Amino acid sequence: STSGHVAAIDLGATSGRVMLGAVGPNSLELHAVGRFPNQPVRTINGLHWDLLALYRGAVDGLRAAVAEAPDVASIGVDSWAVDYALLRDGRMLGTPFHYRDERTAAGVEAVHAVTPFEELYRRNGLQFLPFNTVYQLAAERDGGMLSLADTMLLVPDLIAYFLTGEAVAERTNASTTGLVDVITHAWDTELAERLQLPASVLPRLVDPGERIGSTLGYVNDGIGAISPIDVVAVGSHDTASAVVAVPMRAETAAYISCGTWGLVGLELEQPVLTDAARQANFTNEGGVDSRVRFLHNVMGLWLLSESIREWERAGESVELTELLAAAASVTAPVAVFDANDPRFMAPGDMPARIAEWCREHDQPVPSTQAEFARSIIESLAEAFGDAVRTAAELSGRTVETIHMVGGGALNELLCQRTADRAGLPVLAGPVEATAIGNVLVQARTQGFAGGDLESLRDLVATAFAPRRYDPKA
Numbered sequence: 001s002t003s004g005h006v007a008a009i010d011l012g013a014t015s016g017r018v019m020l021g022a023v024g025p026n027s028l029e030l031h032a033v034g035r036f037p038n039q040p041v042r043t044i045n046g047l048h049w050d051l052l053a054l055y056r057g058a059v060d061g062l063r064a065a066v067a068e069a070p071d072v073a074s075i076g077v078d079s080w081a082v083d084y085a086l087l088r089d090g091r092m093l094g095t096p097f098h099y100r101d102e103r104t105a106a107g108v109e110a111v112h113a114v115t116p117f118e119e120l121y122r123r124n125g126l127q128f129l130p131f132n133t134v135y136q137l138a139a140e141r142d143g144g145m146l147s148l149a150d151t152m153l154l155v156p157d158l159i160a161y162f163l164t165g166e167a168v169a170e171r172t173n174a175s176t177t178g179l180v181d182v183i184t185h186a187w188d189t190e191l192a193e194r195l196q197l198p199a200s201v202l203p204r205l206v207d208p209g210e211r212i213g214s215t216l217g218y219v220n221d222g223i224g225a226i227s228p229i230d231v232v233a234v235g236s237h238d239t240a241s242a243v244v245a246v247p248m249r250a251e252t253a254a255y256i257s258c259g260t261w262g263l264v265g266l267e268l269e270q271p272v273l274t275d276a277a278r279q280a281n282f283t284n285e286g287g288v289d290s291r292v293r294f295l296h297n298v299m300g301l302w303l304l305s306e307s308i309r310e311w312e313r314a315g316e317s318v319e320l321t322e323l324l325a326a327a328a329s330v331t332a333p334v335a336v337f338d339a340n341d342p343r344f345m346a347p348g349d350m351p352a353r354i355a356e357w358c359r360e361h362d363q364p365v366p367s368t369q370a371e372f373a374r375s376i377i378e379s380l381a382e383a384f385g386d387a388v389r390t391a392a393e394l395s396g397r398t399v400e401t402i403h404m405v406g407g408g409a410l411n412e413l414l415c416q417r418t419a420d421r422a423g424l425p426v427l428a429g430p431v432e433a434t435a436i437g438n439v440l441v442q443a444r445t446q447g448f449a450g451g452d453l454e455s456l457r458d459l460v461a462t463a464f465a466p467r468r469y470d471p472k473a
């Protein structure tokens, strides 16, 4: 078989990137051809994503990809989950909200009043997160916008729509809305109707690997393409794409996809919908090839990045490499706080909230940047280890190794302390797992790489050999 090029648009909470991948039966390479910041904007009615700026960044990146590889065979898009745009006649109604916007609390109450969480969990298998799409839509219901809309598109589906004019819902990301049946993987229109959410706005579901359409004329002009390029559905939920690229043996490994969030769990063939799983707040999200992503959301590097933002707002300078080195040499005992405490969810002064938690729990209050950073890393490592143990218990699996992928794989102290606190070896990398998973699913559709997830993961393991951290006594 042949080899060829594909382009991945990967939008993260702090930045977006376009990666050009070159894939053959025994080779896998990729590099960034475009990077752009993702800067949410607070306006009079709340916190929003600047989606047009992200789309522009994506188009600029695609132009660079086409310039470098005129034979690029397809484009795939992934982003963070749950957020959406409402459209009417193809036009976006208003500016999409950020999931960290505070308006969702009212939606949670409205949904649970009609359908208690226990029943929701039976139907959609999702952990409770106050920003799941179903709660956001319920918060939106009485505002009038929802009744104007004819279509709801999740963020990657919106970008694919701008590129192709085709409005679809990719299934892995749709699974995070709360409106997809965990058993049938179809829209739960009965639940939508019961919550007075118009099921008519939910687009046709497509699976990763399916062709969505091809780039429209105005897009070809914008990106310098001589002829239209296919847009292929990937695991458009970034975590689904990341899991594709974990070089693991899924029967005995746990994974941590660590960026803004730390998504900690296992890949399973069947969902776990027990009372214990619900009480532990474990989610059963849809994976590529109908695998189940059985995992728990841990707060992630958000704790650190939001602390750094606060120090910079206060005029202190912060250099990440130096900060992490200083954190590694802290010898005083530092607090291990509950990284999952909901008080850490919203944007704002993170060090103050951590200090408050420590005072409330009679723990040493960090006093320097280095102590805060160390306390965050110890707390994340503890929460990661906990989640791995819980995932194993709930699923009956034996976990022998933990794979750390995403930006967290670059953080040596975090990898080592996770190994120490979990008592298991941590295999770190690849850092760009999400983009790699995006590239691989497209490459398979194009016939550049073959087979099941296991063979795709073999390619990853060879191209990006993980770095091993053994637990220290």
Ligand code: LRH
Pocket (backbone or CB within 6 Å): 013, 079, 080, 081, 082, 099, 237, 238, 239, 260, 261, 263, 297
């Ligand atoms: C990670 C992620 C995660 C979701 C959150 C909203 O980027 O997609 O899987 O829970 O963002």
